[in-house]
Amino acid sequence: MTSITKKLALAAAVVAAPFAVATSAVAEGEKYVLVSHAPDSDSWWNTIKNGIALAGDQMGVEVEYRNPPTGDLADMARIIEQAAASGPNGIITTLSDYDVLSGPIRAAVDSGVDVIIMNSGTPDQAREVGALMYVGQPEYDAGYAAGLRAKGDGVGSFLCVNHYISSPSSTERCTGFADGLGVELGDQMIDSGQDPAEIKNRVLAYLNANPDTDAVLTLGPTSADPTLLALDENGMAGDIYFGTFDLGEEIVKGIKAGVINWGIDQQPFLQAYLPVVVLTNYHRYGVLPGNNINSGPGFVTADGLEKVEEFAGEYR
Amino acid sequence: MTSATQPTANSDERVKEISSFRNALIRPELGGIVGTVAVFTFFLLFAFDSGMFNSQGIMNWSQISAQFMIIAVGACLLMIAGEFDLSVGSMIGFAGMLIAIFSVTLGWPVWLAIIVTFAIAVSIGALNGFIVVRTGLPSFIVTLAFLFILRGFAIYLPQTIERKTIIGGVSDVAEGDWLAAVFGGKIFTGFFQWMGDNGIIAVFERGTRKGQPVVEGLPMLIVWAIGLVIVGHIILTKTKFGNWIFAAGGDSEAARNSGVPVNKVKILMFMFTAFCATVLAVCQVMEFGSAGADRGLLKEFEAIIAVVIGGALLTGGYGSVIGAALGALIFGVVQQGLFFAGVESSLFRVFLGLILLGAVILNTYIRRIITGER
């Protein structure tokens, strides 16, 4: 039975007849659940979904993507507990707040589920909760590296457009950047919210009030896309130094057009794809890489954009 | 009518006699009971061996349901009293943040932080209520304002004080605190250990907790939920004050004419709603050891949905705490159960919408039978 028809059958059964003949929800092969901290509105995680789906297809395993709809980390802790209760072979999860998530992750590990930490968190934290490894880009380090690069380009002040301020990793990126520049973060970070129009107007307002700002740092497509529009509108596009975390279609266009100087690619595809491959091989053949895997940072500039352009928003 | 002994009987002969069986069945909670049975039947059929009904799985959806229940009790009584509180979700984030700031940043003892937080939260509830009854503005608008105000503070305060939006380390300072254990602790741990030892529930296979049961006890979160449901139910149905709650929401003018202190009732219900939100906030902070600015996002709607699934009338004057608790249970079981049943998680909202619609239609039908609305 294909998964679509299964879902339809389930949907129909819920609505009409709870007593319909049960279909088996258990598929062949290993089962892995990826839990993220991202709210539904964050489109960046699409790459992750595609990444695990591809890995699942290629390895012949069942994969599932789960996230707290509103981004509430307390909800995420419950999702991890739930994933553990369903008895998968492995859980791949972000560790965006150690306090909240370490308990449920450790309980999952202790009850016999193998865990890989991806995306947020640090290698140290991953080791502490008993995860097999960490796959991702340490956020502070990435911010710091970007800060150093910008300092070399003569940047002395910046605006950090933070669209997910409630997650500590976002602040780490901004703090790292500020430290790389060698300046205080201070009021240079704004809480932009997730709404494009609001983000755009807040950026405009900030730049209007602080016209001497050297650079803009956005933390992903959610904040970068509206910022591009804002810079278009106030005429700073191409003039102000613009760096961003993560890639997306508009960001790639921006890099190509010379509005964005660089994008920090943490290569989310690898963060989703590699854990599935690693876990599957570990469970099938007992082989495990000996170290954490850094999926980033890689700086994407106007040179060599072709592949990025082709797969932006899908696998890049 | 059947009674012929009353010569002056002037009841409307067009009202059909209802059998006592049907009469006993037709209750405000009926929709919730039917829904609960349907939902459990469904998941027992489709997700029985998926881990949903092992000890961890049961604990998982029980905790989710308990969270909904805690805020649904407050929302239910408030809705019956004729008002809404949209600031519940923000209150969860705000209250949690206050506890973390008081205990971690300011270094107060945790019990004091909890008590002061309750005092502040309940005062804000009173302020909500006071503004609503004084201005006569719809509570929808007033509490919407507080939704933003409280969320704003929940982000601003830690951002200003600690330069981050999550304050951790509460677990460390709460170690051994008597009041913290009332919210974040677990009870019956001996019983669960016994069940683990005897193979009734699973035990950890490895790590530092090898041999301990995977569910180590009944979380206080669930105890609070059950306690609040019982207290709420008794207040609503068995006390004088409960009658005032119904009266205030049914028709505040008529209630005032009969000497019911409507304003007092409403303000107290706003305070109780804030209290419930704070209970959840404290339980979360004590369990997870940190407070986050985004805690409780959209929880106000989830509370209202649970209450409405449970048969309460949005416009007030009608509803049941037991119904709201069942609504919360349905909500939690469906939200968690779909995953176990292997349904794509993004379809959750579709199911929620269908359940909400079905429940409201059924409840409206039941209510019309009971109250003679047309």
Added chain:
Amino acid sequence: MDPEHAPLIQMKNIEKHFGRVIALAGVSVDIFPGECHCLLGDNGAGKSTFIKTMSGVHKPTKGEIRFEGKEMHFADPRDAISAGIATVHQHLAMIPLMSVSRNFFMGNEPVKKVGPMKFFDHDYANKVTMDEMRKMGINLRGPDQAVGTLSGGERQTVAIARAVHFGAKVLILDEPTSALGVRQTANVLATIDKVRKQGVAVVFITHNVRHAMAVGDRFTVLNRGQTLGTSQRGQITPDELQDMMAGGQELVALEGSLGGTV
């Protein structure tokens, strides 16, 4: 009616001004126990202002209210209620979503103590409600039947029974029959009759002369904030009352053109 009785309420030269508007310009009415005193008047005649003054909602600008011979100054409706003056409003009396028994005891809930806790005494409330309703000739399915399932006349009856049960000496009925059908009106009028026989003074506000004539012992007509006097039953015809309400001549002409149906 027993004229030897001392009046229960004496309203003497009541004036009520709202800013420059003189709503009541010196109205005097006596209410006796066990009588049904009909207060008639067209819309805007001052009926509402007058009964609101009597029930403590408004304070009179001038004039004197004597209750059981003593001068009274009601601070608010609760004062009047506790003195024994109950008002049954046309629409705002009952809460349809609540059961009859809950409505009956709304604001006067009986409590029983269980240890330190006080609980709503449902058993007592249900028993009293069923008894009182039976006395008024209403057979309930049960005390938990919602008021919404009752007819408009039955609701008025419940409200009246409630006021009497809680010791009302004076019952002010504000247009209880205006929204009712013929049969339900008859029921309410029958209820008024029962209550009057229990010795309660009933102040029956209406603008329907036929309803007034059906149960009234005495009739006071208000017109433009003044009384045109109080008449005994049998001393006045419906037509005369109708004329007094409308202020005379115009209606006679109008009535002629409508064939005497008003």
